[in-house]
Amino acid sequence: MFPYVNTGCEIMEENASEVVKSADRTLDLIELLASWGREMSHTEIAESLSIPKSSLTKLLRNLTVREYVRFVPETKGYRLGDAILKLAQQSNQLRSLVECAQPVLDEITAQTLESCALNQLRGDKTEVVATITSPQILVSHLRLGDLAPLYAVSGGKCILAFMPDSMRQEYLSNVKLEKFTPRTITSKKALAAELEEVRRTGAATSFEEYTAGIVGVGVPILSAAGFPLGSLNVAIPTVRYGPSVYSKAVAILQSSAERIRRQFSSS
Structure with missing residues (x-):
């Protein structure tokens, strides 16, 4: 057995893993809202994607600020925002x-x-x-x-x-x-x-x-x-x-x- 030595590379790899996980969650959330066909509540999204509610709150806040997701007060749910729809219209490479x-x-x-x-x-x-x-x-x-x-x-x-x-x-x-x-x-x-x-x-x-x-x-x-x-x-x-x-x-x-x-x- 070799003694464990923290070279700093492990930290970089762990941070990279966290970044990738966050990106995956963002993409999963966008795909979920695109597939559902109506607004989804905070609880429904968390359960669908197995995301802790506290982490989902932060993610939704960021996406809402940048208009990739929109909060609908009447239903207290979330749906895709104008920013993501504009991206879809501008790109002819998206495959449905x-x-x-x-x-x-x-x-x-x-x-x-x-x-x-x-x-x-x-x-x-x-x-x-x-x-x-x-x-x-x-x-x-x-x-x-x-x-x-x-x-x-x-x-x-x-x-x-x-x-x-x-x-x-x-x-x-x-x-x-x-x-x-x-x-x-x-x-x-x-x-x-x-x-x-x-x-x-x-x-x-x-x-x-x-x-x-x-x-x-x-x-x-x-x-x-x-x-x-x-x-x-x-x-x-x-x-x-x-x-x-x-x-x-x-x-x-x-x-x-x-x-x-x-x-x-x-x-």
């Missing part, structure tokens, strides 16, 4: 999640022969932001801009299951479970149990719960902090669905989600 996903969606449909979509959170719903239609005669059309309740579709369940606990509980407390088909979930207890299973397996299904005759299979696209940036799903007519189809779809979707996550994180 949609741009990262589009070629991957082509491959998903080529491998599954089913319609697929990229979904993102819009308030308390999920929105189709990119889609590819199956080449088969019997298909489900996932139309660009379609909105659906989180609890009724596979892509929405993925997003809901991986929300921070406080957000998910808020959603479950406030949502009214409208019945779209005879199979739509109308019990909050049953929904909560299913979301736990989605968290365990990393995949969600919707058995004719929103559209009769269609089974949805979805997986989340998670940030480094574990927040759902969006989800991928395939829509399969029930006449073509079965256990082997499910297993194949989940494997393809999870591999695709990881590819998109890596590309988006490195862009």
Whole structure:
């Protein structure tokens, strides 16, 4: 064993590590606010990013002063500020999640022969932001801009299951479970149990719960902090669905989600 000698390099490395950690937190916070679709409270941000509340207060203060984040008094929440929006408009090099996903969606449909979509959170719903239609005669059309309740579709369940606990509980407390088909979930207890299973397996299904005759299979696209940036799903007519189809779809979707996550994180 050599005796420990503080050469000063360790201090520089530690300080560098702290600087990098602070930068990561800033970027994680900006990505989180960009993905959420509404203002987020101090507590929600802290829980989502696992940041101590005292550290988050300092970070938000700095970003608010420089207008990268804006505090909204009416909701007592935070959202992206004008400075970050101006940067986004000025830079044509920023790649969106949609741009990262589009070629991957082509491959998903080529491998599954089913319609697929990229979904993102819009308030308390999920929105189709990119889609590819199956080449088969019997298909489900996932139309660009379609909105659906989180609890009724596979892509929405993925997003809901991986929300921070406080957000998910808020959603479950406030949502009214409208019945779209005879199979739509109308019990909050049953929904909560299913979301736990989605968290365990990393995949969600919707058995004719929103559209009769269609089974949805979805997986989340998670940030480094574990927040759902969006989800991928395939829509399969029930006449073509079965256990082997499910297993194949989940494997393809999870591999695709990881590819998109890596590309988006490195862009």
